Amino acid sequence: METTNLFTAFEKQGLALRNRIVMSSLTRSRTTNPGLVPTDLHATYYTQRASAGLILTESAWVSKDAMGYINIPGIYTEEQISGWQKVTKAVHDEDGKIFLQLSHSGSVSHSDFFDGQLPKGPSAVNPQEKSFTPNGFKDTETPEELSLADIQNIISDYKKATENALRAGFDGIEIHAQLFTLIPQFLSKATNKRTDLYGGSIENRSRILFEILDAVNGVIGDNKIGIKFTPAAYNPGVIRPDEQTLEDYRYLLSKLNNYELAYLHIVGPAIDLSDTPLAEIKDDYFGFFRNIFKGTLMTNMGFAKDSANEILINGKADLVSFGVPFIANPDLVERFENNWPLTEADTSTYYTGGEKGYTDYAKYNV
Secondary structure (H helix, E strand, O other): OOOOOOOOOEEEOOEEEOOOEEEOOOOOOOOOOOOOOOOHHHHHHHHHOOOOOEEEEEEEEOOHHHOOEOOOOEOOOHHHHHHHHHHHHHHHHOOOOEEEEEEOOOOOOOHHHHOOOOOEEOOOOOOOOEEEEOOEEEEOOOOEEOOHHHHHHHHHHHHHHHHHHHHOOOOEEEEEOOOOOHHHHHHOOOOOOOOOOOOOOHHHHOHHHHHHHHHHHHHHOHHHEEEEEOOOOOOOOOOOOOOOHHHHHHHHHHHHOOOOOOEEEEEOOOOOOOOOOOHHHOOOHHHHHHHHOOOOEEEEOOOOHHHHHHHHHOOOOOEEEEOHHHHHOOOHHHHHHHOOOOOOOOHHHOOOOOOOOOOOOOOOOO
16 A cells, blocks of 8 residues: 655545645735736746645735735736736646635734725734835734624625636635634634624634635635634734633634535644643644544645655645745755755745746756
8 A cells, every 4th residue: 555645646525636745825925016916927936836736825815905914916806816817827737726815914904005094803902913014014003893794794805705716717715814814813812802793702703714614615615615724823913822722723623524625724833832822732733633623634834855744644634735945946846756955045035026036946957
């Protein structure tokens, strides 16, 4: 019986991949035009990396109100859809597969994006983060609390964005529910002080997630939907794990078992979890998710070829995503397969715009 590894084909829930190497979502800030429209540069960048089993794009704003960081593309205008069509066609021409990550910044934004109007979040609580605005990095502000009508509008925005993603030719979508974006703002007791159906218990704090999931499911089908999570996001601000986090995730994972998702994408911790509310799972972090969630599990956090193969062989993941290694190694799959050395990425060009440090990394010269 063949041992599962990075180069083993994968097929489940209609997701058929030629290998188990996934290009993780990476913010690269290359959408420098006023309309936030993906360009030919984006098409080149993603096509260079099309040998991955699956490409996950950078975040795309689901609406104009979702913005919280400059030079990030959207998926809410006809021009943006047309720009993404160039990307998906180029990737598909190389027999690649590509999902679009949908995102909303919520309160981690700034009034500079909205003509002086405050951003909105679950509650009027400053998340104490930074927003990269058209006028530079700025501290976040105390947002306005989302009304019930606002929440329903956001759910509609995700649904419309999913319809637009289909029109743009994507093979599926990933819901960004990680770090300090809108969904974690609702999940966190630090930023969600609501007393209505969207606050209090985990059933209520997660309600918006499942309402978004149900809305996009009606458009695309749950087997074309991924969700990106982490309970171990130690952000600079107030959205951090607490004493209820593990119990909250037991609820979330169990409820997600009722869906036939393309995958659940779990990001590992960047710090030692000893002496944290997550200490209980520090020795078998990904095993915690595998033991509860019964669907396809994708793992992420600093994996190298050998450690990725190990987690696949141990059965604690089905897919492994790589971020930084894909920046400087467009042929990462081939480098792994042939044991070729990896190029180190230039961190100074991660977010600078233009071709340098984006599409000018060479494939390995044999």
